[in-house]
Amino acid sequence: MISYSTMKTSHRNLIFLLEFYILSYCKYNAVGITSISNTSNHINYTRCIPYEREALLRFKHDILVDHCRLLTTWGDQQDCCQWQGVQCDSNTNRVTMLTLRGSHSGMPCLEGEIPHQLKKLVNLVSLDLTCDFGNSYDCPYANTLWWLPKLTLLRDINLSGLDLSLASDDWFQNVNNLPSLRVLHMDQCGLSPMIPASISYTNSSSNISIINLSNNFFNDTSVFQWLFRLSGTNSSLVVLELSNNQIPGPIPPNFGEMLSLSYLDLSSNLLDGTIPSAFWNMHNISYLSLGMNQLEGPIPHTISNLNHLTHLILPNNNFQGSGNFPNSLGSLCSLQEINLNNNNLDDDFPNIIQALSGCATKSLVSLDLSQNRVWGSIPEKISIFASLRGLLLNTNQLNGTIGHGIGQLSMLETLDLSYNSLTDTLFHSHFSNLSRLHVLDLSNNPDLNVSISANWIPPFQLINVNLESCKLGPSFPNWLATQTNVSYLGISNAEISDTIPSSFWNSLSSHNLEYLNISYNMIHGVLPDLPITFHKRPVIDLSSNNVSGAIPSFLRNTPKLYLNNNRLSVLNPFFCPKDKTSIIFLNLANNLFSGELPDCWMSFDQLLVLHLENNNFSGKLPTSVGALTQLYTLHLRNNSLSGELPRSLDNCTSLVVLDLGYNSFTGHIPAKIGCSFESLRVLSLQSNRFHGGLPLSLCQLSHLQVLDISINHISGILPKCIYNFTAMIKTDDSLSDIDVSSVYTYYAYSEYARLMWKRKEQSFQRSLGQMRAIDISNNELKGLIPAGISSLTGLVFLNLSNNDLSGSIPSRIGQLTSLEFLDLSNNHLSGDIPTSLSQVTTLGILDLANNNLSGKIPVGTQLQSFDSSSYMSNPGLCGAPLSKCPGGQPTANELDSDKNDTQQDEDDSSNLVLGLCISVVIGFIIGFWGVCGTLAIKTSWRQALFKFLDDQKTRFFR
Structure with missing residues (x-):
């Protein structure tokens, strides 16, 4: 699946307009961050405050590696205001800005521990030590930020990418104690997941406008509580980024009270439930991203309250919709981007087009409804979206025709209708005015017939083309030979039963081709051995065809070559080249x-x-x-x-x-x-x-x-x-x-x-x-x-x-x-x-x-x-x-077991008889001699017994 990327960076322009400065690469730092007070060629070597100069030199000493050589000028001259990355106030000569971010050969500028001597730069207004290179290199780190509140004038902090995991127990309190703070960037710093409710807000700034805490480890709602206490519900907070954390649960209802918010990104968390109704009261919102969560429910019609909304980005959630796509979206006259990719929308696409047929038809630039259950056809009315550059409807249930109106979208750059069940025949009139088209994906529509005449010359130059599992044949689509800037071309399983013209191979010898798939067709004939060089060494798949003869030598210039399931019979001249291959x-x-x-x-x-x-x-x-x-x-x-x-x-x-x-x-x-x-x-x-x-x-x-x-x-x-x-x-x-x-x-x-x-x-x-x-x-x-x-x-x-x-x-x-x-x-x-x-x-x-x-x-x-x-x-x-x-x-x-059991029974019986005999003998001896022996010895007992027997005999015979 090809995703639409033209709009990927446009939302960042909103932040750039709100930021106080824009920082660039290392090579520009020397120009952009030198002292603005130097208005003559004469350098005053006594301007720099001595203890501030010593603090900066201590900073340099503790830095282990200076990849960008930003600190090479530090110490060569007495005036620290002339050092790279340092700015001073023209009146007080105090250091007010320290900017040591940048890129050089794909590496951060600095490695090592951030020394607490920075606390001596008490007039510092802006501190930027950004390290935005992820885990590829060791970024600077700080074990504690206790020194940060000493910089009471600090308004702009950018520590993104620094390792602050060991300082995560006190960062929130130290940030709270910056009364002048306006901009806070601590993205990807390894910050702690839990913020205690007992921290003090006495010295907190009341005018903070930008907070970026994305890509950390927040995993409960305490970050929201800290945020509301820090900024206040009627604050001047304009930009809030908390994306790529693990914040669970529903969105707090009091989010709707943050009326000043213009940019909100809560994407890639664990938020769930429905969006609270008060949320739609933030009428200043222009950029709203809640994607990659577990939010659900229909999108309410009250979304029309966000009349400044330009970007609505809600992909990968559980938003439902069955015949009730919100008509109010069409009334948002500034709306440029709608991204509802991978939700549970279930609606007829002509109904969706009707719902958007308000003033949004003039502003809408990107519509992404891919990976839903949208069905129906592509109506002629699609032509009313004159500004549309991206239309992504892939992986849905579209099962109708494609109206010629799609060919009137003269601004269209990306068209993705792949993985549907469209049933139509497309002619060149469907593409007649698409002069800006760069991405075309109609793949995996088995009943879609692309019937374009061999002599047609398209008005566009495509970069990505995917027509796999469509009906292109039986003739080879010669119009593809006019596309000389193609990077990705897939026409496999397209019912082509023809030879490949040499003109097609020549058109692909540009600097751009990275992938070519013509497999699972009925291509026949011999591949020409042309003097072609692929500069980007593309993956080439010609498998499962009827190609015969030899392997052309130009195919050695590819790292991955699939020629299996053909009728090839000759290895030369492909094998035994003069130079080594890199296949x-x-x-x-x-x-x-x-x-x-x-x-x-x-x-x-x-x-x-x-x-x-x-x-x-x-x-x-x-x-x-x-x-x-x-x-x-x-x-x-x-x-x-x-x-x-x-x-x-x-x-x-x-x-x-x-x-x-x-x-x-x-x-x-x-x-x-x-x-x-x-x-x-x-x-x-x-x-x-x-x-x-x-x-x-x-x-x-x-x-x-x-x-x-x-x-x-x-x-x-x-x-x-x-x-x-x-x-x-x-x-x-x-x-x-x-x-x-x-x-x-x-x-x-x-x-x-x-x-x-x-x-x-x-x-x-x-x-x-x-x-x-x-x-x-x-x-x-x-x-x-x-x-x-x-x-x-x-x-x-x-x-x-x-x-x-x-x-x-x-x-x-x-x-x-x-x-x-x-x-x-x-x-x-x-x-x-x-x-x-x-x-x-x-x-x-x-x-x-x-x-x-x-x-x-x-x-x-x-x-x-x-x-x-x-x-x-x-x-x-x-x-x-x-x-x-x-x-x-x-x-x-079992026989062995039975034999053992029988022997055991016989042994038990023998033991029982022997015991019985012994008991009888012992009983006889004890009973006989216990009675008879006593009578023989005891005269009185013997006389009493005989008298008893005589009395009983006398009674019996009476």
Whole structure:
């Protein structure tokens, strides 16, 4: 999407008119800030006040670096009033202004601590130490500002960009104690996020007019409270900038009482809710920016109270509107800019044009309603906005026609109607009077037909042209050859089935071209080899066409060249140039190239990305490939290359992706592969003729996330150190930390993983950076599956099928909770299927067929959901989805468990019987001898017992 930028700096003119001075670059400081009192050639060396001179020299001493050499004159002469950056009063000879801002070779003017000796300049009226270079350099800093209130006459302070983070506890109080303050600039100073309510306002200025505290860390509403106490509701405050903070909550209602405000910027905060009604009482507002917040609700009709409003900037909020676009906007006769980009407006565009059809039709310069839900057509009435320079309606739901009235906007510079559903045929009459047009974007309107005759000569010279996914063809749009100042040109997917005329290429050889995209058409023919030089070295994309023949040599003069998916067959004269090229991205994939690769890669030693896959290159990989020491990705997949890999390949130590699959390479996998390619994320060697074992150095590739060595003749065992693939433990995008921004300026890194299953290539719909895969299938590996493979918890794809692996499946394989694909078929694996595998809920493909697995398939919704073919040819395996285990036949583990339980029960029973017997014997002994023994010994007890028995017998027989 192309944004309208003509108006981006115009609002700053309002501030420039309000500021007391305008400061420029270092080279102008010597002229603009020398003493205005020097009216003769004679210099009075005694004018300077001695202690003020000493304070300035102390200032110079504490400055670490003076990039602009502003302080070189300080000390060479006695009169400090003649020093660069210093102004004195002509009557008192006191220093009144210190201005040390500026730029020199893109650097701030000063570095170091601001010394408190400045407090001695008691007559100072203006202090400007601005450092506006962000974080690229170390700007001056101050640990405290306690000395600032000593300068009681100070009216103008500009400390923007200085590091005041350590002074953030007292800056507000020290600013409060400046009774003469008029202008305060402390933008991007790292100021504290919270201002206490207990500070004193006794000595505060009552006439402050400009406050800029943008780009700090305010994260609560205390800054508003401080602001209202400092300036007062009826103050002379004219400019207020608080943008790029984190101020939350609704806009305070008392904002409407700041009637003197002319410029207000509260953009890029966390403000929410609706705008209070009193807010629209600030009738002096001319510039209003509330963008990048969370404000909502409709824009009220009372906005007409702001009759001085020139710029209404409210993008990236939640302002709604369904058929109620405020008609009052049309009555604002000074209105120049409306920016409601990325809100929730839902209205018919002809209704919006009607709502703006007041006196604003004469003043409106920019209308941005992009990224909303505006629908309808572009009406003829659009022509009434005679001053319109920017019209941005992209990414809406426009679904009608485009009236010829748009061609009457003679002041129009930017027209963006992209990403809509416009259905019309545009003729040259739609552009007849657009002589100032520089930006034209009609892209992604699939039913929009741009039918302009080949002989038409436009009245404009475009800089940015985007007509992608429109209907331009079938003929090549020859009128584009008249546009000799183009910087960006996109006509991809435009139904063009023609040759490209030489006149078009010649028109692009200007100093401006930066990007050219003609991909996804049906361009045919041979590209001419012209003596063209691109001064800005543009990105050129001619991919997905039917271009044939040779690559013209003039295309070497581009850093990024896309020629993939064509019918090109000749590399010369493009390759083996006399001088080195500076190409960093070259894509020649999917063409008809054949023969040996040229052995002159030393001419392309700046390459970062090289795509040569899906051609018919043959022979050995040339040794000069080792000159590509900066290469990130090398794609040679699906060619007919053969022989061993050259040792010089070890020099390509920056490789992140190495794809040599589907060739006929032979020999061993390089023994030092883990030492040479420490940054390697993707290693793809499948379907070649490599033999021998896996080198142990492979385990040193801790960043490796995709390992594919399938369909080779690899023998030996899987190394136990496989757990060292620590990148396969993660699940985030591991390519995001690779700096390829210089490569993919216009294209995101969009590779996708392609892996084999049942000898058929599967393309996984996830970015390569999120893929974790191991495929060593179809080789001759023996031995066990290392238990350490279970620690690679980020694995998505694991294929060890068609080898001679033996032993059991690792019992902790269920730890691979991200696994989607598991193929261990056609090996000699034995034992049970681990019960932990049933816990892998992400598993979508499973194949354990043709092994010696036995026992019952673990019960769980996941493993029972697969077809029986996933378990076939394992004679000892039973349970769903296979046949039921006979007689409820338990698994080997269950048999062992039952045996142990039975033995335990038998042991428990034996112990119980023994205990019972012992208890009975002891009880008998105690009971018998406890009673009978006592009767035998105790005569009186024995006589009493016998008497009791005789009495009972007598009673029974009565």
